[in-house]
Amino acid sequence: MIAQILFIALCGVATYFFAKNVGKIRRNILLGKDIDLTDNKPERWKTMLKVAFGQTKMAVRPVPFVLHFIVYAGFILINIEVLEILIDGIFGTHRVLSFLGPVYDVAIGFFEILAFGVLVSCIVFLARRYIVKLARFQSPELKGFANRDAATILFIEIILMGALLKMNAADQILQARGIHHYIAAGSFPISSWLVVPIYNLFSTETLIYTERIAWWFHIIGIFLFMNYLPFSKHFHVIMAFPNTWYSNLKAKGNLNNMASVTQEVKLMLDPSAVVPEGYEPPTSFGVKDVTDLTWKNLMDAYTCTECGRCTSVCPQNQTGKVLSPRKIMMDTRDRLDEVGKNIDANNGSFVDDQKNLHSYISEAELWACNTCNACVEACPININPMEIIVEMRRFKVMEQSSAPAPINSMFTNMENNQAPWQFSPMDRANWTQE
Amino acid sequence: MSEFRVRTMADMMAAGEETEILFWVGCAGSFDERAQKITKAVAKILHAAGIKFAILGTEEACTGDPAKRAGNEFLFQMMAMQNIETLNAYGIKKIVTACPHCFNTLKNEYPSLGGEYEVLHHTTLINQLLSQGKISIQGGAFAGQRITYHDSCYLGRANNIYEAPREIIEKLDGALVEMKRSKANGLCCGAGGAQMFKEAEEGTKEVNIERADDMLEANPNVVAAACPFCMTMLRDGIKHHNKEAEIEVKDIAELVATAMDL
Incomplete structure (x- = not known):
């Protein structure tokens, strides 16, 4: 008994x-x-x-x-x-x-x-x-x-x-x-x-x-x-x-179009465009901290069992770069745990701790990615580390304007010449004349 | 193009002619000297198949892919919306492109911005044309040759196109040999994700040299590519090993054009 x-x-x-x-x-x-x-x-x-x-x-x-x-x-x-x-x-x-x-x-x-x-x-x-x-x-x-x-x-x-x-x-x-x-x-x-x-x-x-x-x-x-x-x-x-x-069912190459940017771009291209009622311009772009990620990204982090198949097929990791897709997932979970503990310790609201996801993941990691989807393909339970990398790049570029210099030049070329290189757009069809 | 004139959509419109398919050339195909040869091969094949095609010419602009992958969504959507406006103004329904990055962006990322088209990569279209008998390969230009195919990430993993390029190679009479890492397990050439436009991060090796090791191991006469950016990276990798005399890097379209004697 x-x-x-x-x-x-x-x-x-x-x-x-x-x-x-x-x-x-x-x-x-x-x-x-x-x-x-x-x-x-x-x-x-x-x-x-x-x-x-x-x-x-x-x-x-x-x-x-x-x-x-x-x-x-x-x-x-x-x-x-x-x-x-x-x-x-x-x-x-x-x-x-x-x-x-x-x-x-x-x-x-x-x-x-x-x-x-x-x-x-x-x-x-x-x-x-x-x-x-x-x-x-x-x-x-x-x-x-x-x-x-x-x-x-x-x-x-x-x-x-x-x-x-x-x-x-x-x-x-x-x-x-x-x-x-x-x-x-x-x-x-x-x-x-x-x-x-x-x-x-x-x-x-x-x-x-x-x-x-x-x-x-x-x-x-x-x-x-x-x-x-x-x-x-x-x-x-x-x-x-x-x-x-909750897997992504779209083609792996399909990267989400940021809806918050679309309206802004429409206004940029045509200042007289009609603004939908109740429209509020976005206040931030890309991922600064874990709370800017989607809940699926965060679920991915708690799902990761650190087997490292992603890292073992990453072209950058295999050639000695610091980027490791597994580390991206582990950092995301660690930071999220930290944010969760912060909320628990402060009666249910987050108190700024002078840190964010970028305190865990360096620029050298973010800028190494080939977006080749090898990590996404390799994950036995459909985790996507690549999406987090691109979202963090979005923050670097659109919030901080801190892309590597050659990337900024590429942007400038694209704006001025409609191509990533500095060629005259008028020469685009010259190959037909040769 | 001395054999025939490649026309623009503006030309076609002015002449009041219908266009079956738009050939989206892309920035590499337009400006890169090596990639221009791929572009010409595609144009010759389309012409030989009797397809009424046209290009946008100076009205074409970068799809925005490298900007998007590098995190500049503003610039991407600006490029995309300008292109969509042009494409929709011409009432484009069907597009073929020789660049997997353009292909992926046009096919997957333009629809939600208002650009819905049937988009084909040139390997898919060429394979269709061969199967339908609209073009045919005579003679054994590649008989006895070992040909290995390097999967472009944006065709393969990104869009599950693994077979069309291989089926074409099978029809070329050569022997298709696989590298140890191929199809879904294929190793990137090192160009994607805007890496093409910057120096590699600090490491022990360049990605394209790692890939060149795979190529040499397969011991091919020809490395077949299907992407102008892979083309640059693979050629540099082969050159790094001083093997450019033994191993040719060719786009699938160039192989077909050669086999067709175009």
Whole structure:
């Protein structure tokens, strides 16, 4: 009875804090400018099914695709067993779903195989990161928290899967020994050879404790993991789904036309043009801080799991420039977190902290971009770092007039000669005469 | 153009003649000496196909693409609105262009500013003309040649055009060889995003030299391009490796014009 009350209390606390922190992230995302991404719903569902559920964009790199798919399938399917753990915990039952008979046996057996697969995959992931040292995990932006974050997640997963296998091992021995409460249920294709040979040496009493400890460890581990998510890159396990639903469905080359500029340009070209009623000239252009980005850009930032596929295909990053599309996303999230904390600390309103997104992202990064869309194409969950770069360039150019000198000359040529070079517009058709 | 006269929309209008398609030449195609050869090849192909086409001539202005990518939305929209006014005044319905940047801007970014046209890149149009038999390639000008195709970002990733240029190369009788990074995974030439007009940021290598390494690895006789800016970058990359005698960089239109003996 005490165990049940403790369990219910634990569930309550874990859910409360998780909901609270997810709520903060939601609030932060909605600090972004509005953009309508609800058109063409059938296409959006299709994109989400393909890209998030089906992980089609992961398949470009087969090795991590297979490993990640095992961990992903494990995450989704083993959660069915967590459902049973929740019911058992609340009602003090044991393996409550075992009335399903053969179906239950097959399911538990399958989960064991998956759990073992997840465990092995996570070990390989650690090896890729820390022994093989894959290039995309060595970038400067991964120093510090980002690096600890990655290792933490992999260790937690390994420990959780270990606890599941230990719990099952102890359980099946207790079942075999005919101990009361441990009804015969489930099949254990992995733990029966991996753990049981050792546990067989233990007394029944020790095994009951072991089973209970592993059970509690597993569920508490899951609660802790759940509450770590909102602070981690691992939040992508949730965000990947909404983020792909809200994908850009237009051609990748289509960069938005700023509506705020259109009216101004119309007036510039024709001062007698009719101004729509209630028209107010825009007060700022481009992105100075995260709140000038759209909520989709901000959602992108919370969705990024820092895998670095974007950076590994960026032509500028590959040739030694400081630009790294992954860093653009990480900086956006860091700054947004900072703005969110500022709002929390100041009773719901932002107090100027003399910083903005440009304090995080340098001109050398912004002016290196080729707008080649390689990063956008590479992202397995449809994040767009390029849009943020162009929006920040807009601020540099239209608010601060601080483009590099050759870019300013290009602008001048375009204004005076209708071409980016200093040729006379009257010579444009000279090639026809040659 | 000694073989025939390329006419402007103004000429056509004055003569009261209908124009099937507007050939949008673009700034590089108009002024860059190397790109002018691509422009002429496109004009010859259109002429050979018996298409009634015209150019805007001095009425054409930059689409505004480099300004937009560099963050100058004011300048972009000014250029765009002037061009749209010109295009709409002539009642243009269909446009072909040899520049993927012009293509992308005209196709994707002009509609919401009031400029709606059917826009084709020259590789798509040439491929159509070949399939329809309106032009044909005789002889084996490229028989036995290894041809690799460099995907322009603004055709490929930006607009999902990967096959038309490759289908044309297949029809040329040569062997199409792929670089290790191609199609959606193709490496940029280094020109896009207004980089063409500035020095590279500090780094260890130029992007076009990184791309030239890919080209050399594929060991081609010909590198096929479909963008005048890629053309400049790729040629410089090849020159950097002193391979300009062995490897030619040609636009798809030039390859077709050569194969057609134009």
